Amino acid sequence: MCAAIQCRDLRKTYDGKVEAVRGLNLEIETGECFGLLGPNGAGKTTTIEILEGLLEPTSGAVSILGYTWRENERQLREWLGISLQETRLSEKLTVRETVDLFASFYREPRSTDDVLEELQLTEKADSWVGKLSGGQRQRLAVATALVCNPKILFLDEPTTGLDPQSRRQLWDIIREFQRSGGTVLLTTHYMDEAERLCDRLAIVDHGQIIAEGTPQDLIERLGGHHVVEFVVSGNNGVALAAWRALPSVESVREEDGMVALNVKEPHLAIPALLGAVEKQGGQLEHLTTRQASLEDVFVRLTGRHLREE
Amino acid sequence: MSVAEQTPIVEVKDAQGRPPRRNGRWAGYLHLLMARMLEMKREPEVVFWVFVFPLLLAAGLGIAFRNKPGEASSVVVVSGAGAQNAESLLQRSSQHAQFKVNTEDAAAARKGFRLGKYDVVIEPQDGEKLVYLYDPARPESVLARANVDDAIQAAAGRKDMVATSEIISSEPGSRYIDFLIPGLLGMNLMNSGMWGIGFALVDMRQRKLLKRFVGTPMRRGDFLLALLSSRLVLMIIEIALLLALGVVFFHMRVLGSIFTITLLGAVGAMCFGGVGLLTASRAQKIESVSGLMNLVMMPMWIFSGVFFSYERFPAVVQPLIKALPLTALNDALRTSILEGTPLMHQWSRLLVMGLWGGISFALALRWFRWT
Ligand SMILES: Nc1ncnc2c1ncn2[C@@H]1O[C@H](COP(=O)(O)OP(=O)(O)OP(=O)(O)O)[C@@H](O)[C@H]1O
Numbered sequence: 001m002c003a004a005i006q007c008r009d010l011r012k013t014y015d016g017k018v019e020a021v022r023g024l025n026l027e028i029e030t031g032e033c034f035g036l037l038g039p040n041g042a043g044k045t046t047t048i049e050i051l052e053g054l055l056e057p058t059s060g061a062v063s064i065l066g067y068t069w070r071e072n073e074r075q076l077r078e079w080l081g082i083s084l085q086e087t088r089l090s091e092k093l094t095v096r097e098t099v100d101l102f103a104s105f106y107r108e109p110r111s112t113d114d115v116l117e118e119l120q121l122t123e124k125a126d127s128w129v130g131k132l133s134g135g136q137r138q139r140l141a142v143a144t145a146l147v148c149n150p151k152i153l154f155l156d157e158p159t160t161g162l163d164p165q166s167r168r169q170l171w172d173i174i175r176e177f178q179r180s181g182g183t184v185l186l187t188t189h190y191m192d193e194a195e196r197l198c199d200r201l202a203i204v205d206h207g208q209i210i211a212e213g214t215p216q217d218l219i220e221r222l223g224g225h226h227v228v229e230f231v232v233s234g235n236n237g238v239a240l241a242a243w244r245a246l247p248s249v250e251s252v253r254e255e256d257g258m259v260a261l262n263v264k265e266p267h268l269a270i271p272a273l274l275g276a277v278e279k280q281g282g283q284l285e286h287l288t289t290r291q292a293s294l295e296d297v298f299v300r301l302t303g304r305h306l307r308e309e
Numbered sequence: 310m311s312v313a314e315q316t317p318i319v320e321v322k323d324a325q326g327r328p329p330r331r332n333g334r335w336a337g338y339l340h341l342l343m344a345r346m347l348e349m350k351r352e353p354e355v356v357f358w359v360f361v362f363p364l365l366l367a368a369g370l371g372i373a374f375r376n377k378p379g380e381a382s383s384v385v386v387v388s389g390a391g392a393q394n395a396e397s398l399l400q401r402s403s404q405h406a407q408f409k410v411n412t413e414d415a416a417a418a419r420k421g422f423r424l425g426k427y428d429v430v431i432e433p434q435d436g437e438k439l440v441y442l443y444d445p446a447r448p449e450s451v452l453a454r455a456n457v458d459d460a461i462q463a464a465a466g467r468k469d470m471v472a473t474s475e476i477i478s479s480e481p482g483s484r485y486i487d488f489l490i491p492g493l494l495g496m497n498l499m500n501s502g503m504w505g506i507g508f509a510l511v512d513m514r515q516r517k518l519l520k521r522f523v524g525t526p527m528r529r530g531d532f533l534l535a536l537l538s539s540r541l542v543l544m545i546i547e548i549a550l551l552l553a554l555g556v557v558f559f560h561m562r563v564l565g566s567i568f569t570i571t572l573l574g575a576v577g578a579m580c581f582g583g584v585g586l587l588t589a590s591r592a593q594k595i596e597s598v599s600g601l602m603n604l605v606m607m608p609m610w611i612f613s614g615v616f617f618s619y620e621r622f623p624a625v626v627q628p629l630i631k632a633l634p635l636t637a638l639n640d641a642l643r644t645s646i647l648e649g650t651p652l653m654h655q656w657s658r659l660l661v662m663g664l665w666g667g668i669s670f671a672l673a674l675r676w677f678r679w680t
């Protein structure tokens with residue numbers, strides 16, 4: 001059985017200067033939900049559009065379900081459901097007309113009513129698209145992708161700009177699709193989304209994959225599952241190396257005066273930390289501990305936050 | 310085993326146990342056409358610009374330039390010796406109803422003439438002689454001078470040597486409105502064809518909808534075909550409305566067969582559909598396509614004989630003018646509607662439109678940018 005999506009050494013250079021994707025390898029199994037996680041401009045959209053056959057790569061090979069775009073485009077199109085990052089569907093058509101229009105392009109689409117019900121759009125079936133809320137529009141975009149009964153669903157930032165409840169609704173829809181045997185490739189820059197929804201994910205930065213694995217794997221590789229954050233005053237800037245030397249601390253970083261330690265076992269690290277602060281004659285102003293997240297992974301790998309505020 | 314025969318990984322599941330939905334070859338085309346028509350119907354601006362505006366234009370121009378019975382000439386006689394005589398001659402003439410006679414002193418009469426209040430000034434000199442002051446560049450002035458002279462001479466006892474009589478003819482077919490309506494029809498087919506297709510395309514490209522469509526198995530040719538066909542449906546309504554206006558309100562006579570006129574309209578609509586497609590084949594923004602559209606249409610608004618005959622332009626440019634698609638469409642519609650010229654005799658015009666449309670369409674397909 002061949003992989004659902006496979007690409008090797010994918011490169012894309014726009015206009016001969018902007019290197020959006022620089023040597024990207026992916027292998028996504030059938031039935032998987034795979035996430036591309038990365039900051040703005042990382043090359044997520046470029047990558048996913050190449051995989052969707054909408055953009056010609058500068059170099060590299062893509063195979064979808066074992067077929068290539070060059071030879072089997074028409075057939076592949078029947079099998080893929082796509083939602084682009086920014087498509088504005090016609091405002092003067094109703095929800096049902098829009099879904100019917102997309103259904104008409106496929107040989108054997110699903111029934112429009114079923115899809116609308118699945119996406120909780122039945123109530124809005126006869127409203128104009130222009131009158132929908134942001135969340136409803138996103139669900140409609142997914143509906144136009146699901147109506148073709150796809151084997152693979154490509155979603156480019158499906159939940160950007162939605163409130164938490166609408167996001168959770170979409171997650172449920174994606175899980176449901178996966179349960180029925182479908183493969184999903186999605187891009188996002190929400191950590192929690194990647195963590196909860198994806199079986200595996202790749203962190204993309206500057207057109208390259210800098211880490212890949214299950215969310216748990218990635219966090220594990222960070223060294224410590226826990227993060228201890230604290231602020232000390234009155235010690236006149238102790239070197240970070242001093243904190244690194246504490247027992248059970250795997251890595252350390254500082255940001256705006258707040259020190260963050262990646263820690264394996266907090267019950268060893270924290271007493272040692274308190275002792276060290278006292279010895280230096282400093283004052284502990286703030287101390288929290290939390291579970292490490294993908295954000296920490298990203299910061300650890302790139303020294304930047306995923307979403308620069 | 311071919312790709313198409315593989316069983317899908319995801320089972321076709323249908324909650325109600327209905328058979329799976331199947332689409333035929335033309336399902337996509339029909340849905341695209343229907344969606345396009347629905348969108349246009351729901352866009353009030355489209356209805357106004359395509360249907361109401363040309364009717365208003367035709368009605369307005371038709372009323373402004375309707376053929377009125379010749380207006381009375383406005384004549385002024387300069388007061389003084391001989392003025393009385395001139396006036397009484399005019400009053401006595403059989404044509405006195407054609408004149409509105411005033412009397413003023415010399416300065417006021419000349420000023421009135423200069424301002425266009427009077428068409429001709431009659432200035433008696435030395436009691437006997439009459440001097441006409443008129444402007445050969447003003448048709449109404451020339452006419453007034455000739456009529457006044459004729460009336461005065463006849464009243465003074467001139468004998469006409471040749472017996473003449475008159476038949477009055479102002480039949481439908483030769484009036485300005487008759488010239489205008491086919492021209493407006495042609496212009497409207499051009500405007501709505503270019504805008505209807507070009508604008509819609511660039512808008513869809515800008516909204517990334519074209520890209521989304523390309524991400525489905527939609528046949529690209531079907532998409533363009535649906536866009537062009539939507540123009541045909543509108544074209545029929547456009548022609549019917551304008552011709553009905555002409556017939557009902559201006560008593561225009563349509564000599565050509567409805568079939569011929571519709572066919573010419575269809576060829577014209579397709580021709581401008583192709584040109585519109587080409588104009589919009591690469592533009593990414595509405596602003597840039599608007600500029601291009603105007604650039605393409607401007608020469609035709611001026612040269613193609615919409616509001617006035619292109620015969621007025623110098624002979625050297627006539628072949629160029631005749632090679633424009635709107636000229637071909639206007640000429641074809643005009644001769645067909647007003648003279649009933651059969652389709653057979655229009656082949657050169659059909660050829661001009663066919664070439665413009667066909668070549669544009671072929672180039673558009675080559676250059677078309679879907680994303
Ligand atoms: N059509 C284009 N022409 C030139 N450069 C482009 C084009 N599209 C994208 N780029 C550039 O390529 C890089 C990657 O863009 P891409 O859209 O793939 O990023 P992304 O990860 O999807 O970002 P976002 O999270 O903002 O959607 C960016 O630097 C962008 O400026």
Ligand SMILES: [Mg+2]
Binds near residue numbers: 045
């Ligand atoms: Mg993107």
